[in-house]
Amino acid sequence: MHHEIFLxxxxxxxxxxxxxxxDLRTRRIPNxxxxxxxxxxxxxxxxxxxxGGILAAIFGLLVGLAILMPGYLMGxxxxxxxxxxxxxxxxxxxIGVLQAGLASIVVGGLIGLSFAVSALVISDSVSPWSRYxxxxxxxxxxxxxxxxxxxxGEVMGRKFPFAVSIxxxxxxxxxxxxLLAVG
Numbered sequence: 001m002h003h004e005i006f007l008x009x010x011x012x013x014x015x016x017x018x019x020x021x022x023d024l025r026t027r028r029i030p031n032x033x034x035x036x037x038x039x040x041x042x043x044x045x046x047x048x049x050x051x052g053g054i055l056a057a058i059f060g061l062l063v064g065l066a067i068l069m070p071g072y073l074m075g076x077x078x079x080x081x082x083x084x085x086x087x088x089x090x091x092x093x094x095i096g097v098l099q100a101g102l103a104s105i106v107v108g109g110l111i112g113l114s115f116a117v118s119a120l121v122i123s124d125s126v127s128p129w130s131r132y133x134x135x136x137x138x139x140x141x142x143x144x145x146x147x148x149x150x151x152x153g154e155v156m157g158r159k160f161p162f163a164v165s166i167x168x169x170x171x172x173x174x175x176x177x178x179l180l181a182v183g
Contacts, residue, residue, distance in 0.1 A: 004049075007048070008044060008045075008048070008091055008092075009174050009178070011041075011044060011091060012088060012092060012174070013167075013170070015037045015040065015041075015087070016084075016088060016163070016166055016167040016170050016171070017171075018033070019033060019034075019037070019163045019166070019167065020161065020163040020166065020167035020168075022163070023080070023161035023162070023164065024161050024163075024164060027161060028078075028080055029080030029083065029084050029163055030080075031080075031083070034083045034086075034087045035087075037087040037088070037090070037091075038087040040090075041090025041091040042057045042058075045057040045090065056094065057089070057090040057091075057093065058090075059089075059093065059094040060088075060091070060092055060096065060097045061086045061089045062086070062089070062094075063089055063094040063101075064085040064087070064089025064090075064097040065082055065085065065086035067082075067085055067097065067101035067102075067105075068082040068101065069082055077162050078162065081162040081163060084166055085101055085104070088100065088170060092170075099173055100166075100170040100173040100174075101166075101169070102169075103170070103173045104162075104165050104166045104168070104169030104170060105165075105169070106169065107165040107168045107172070108162055108169075111165060112160075116128055128150060131150070134146075135147065
């Protein structure tokens with residue numbers, strides 16, 4: 001049983017870091033990579049757990065897609081990121097991809113926060129803080145939220161490859177699971 005878990009963990013880590021490297025280089029995650037990962041996850045789950053594994057892989061795919069779909073619809077992540085998380089679900093199953101997805105979102109938030117803080121240190125970047133202050137004041141005085149898009153050149157207007165957050169979050173989740181199993 002332990003070698004099966006190790007095989008799944010190794011496969012998902014390899015897949016997630018290949019996707020992260022691809023996203024870093026090209027700012028895209030190709031459909032053929034996502035489809036290959038999903039097929040590999042389905043086949044691996046089927047080989048290791050039979051029909052129950054295939055069912056878990058399908059539910060994992062749906063949960064993985066659902067995790068990042070709101071971010072995609074709001075423009076925070078790309079379609080490739082949502083498809084990548086869905087593909088990760090075929091390896092991790094519904095509960096695993098939910099936990100790894102939430103860890104990935106936290107990592108992405110920390111990366112975004114570091115971008116915002118870097119605007120305080122890097123003098124040639126346009127700071128988001130005055131824009132954030134105006135949005136906060138509007139909410140405080142009117143009770144209505146106001147979104148102001150980032151200005152040209154603003155550090156928060158830069159896109160970062162979210163597949164890196166997915167790889168880091170998933171790696172952290174796998175390590176956490178391993179520590180729980182060992183401890």
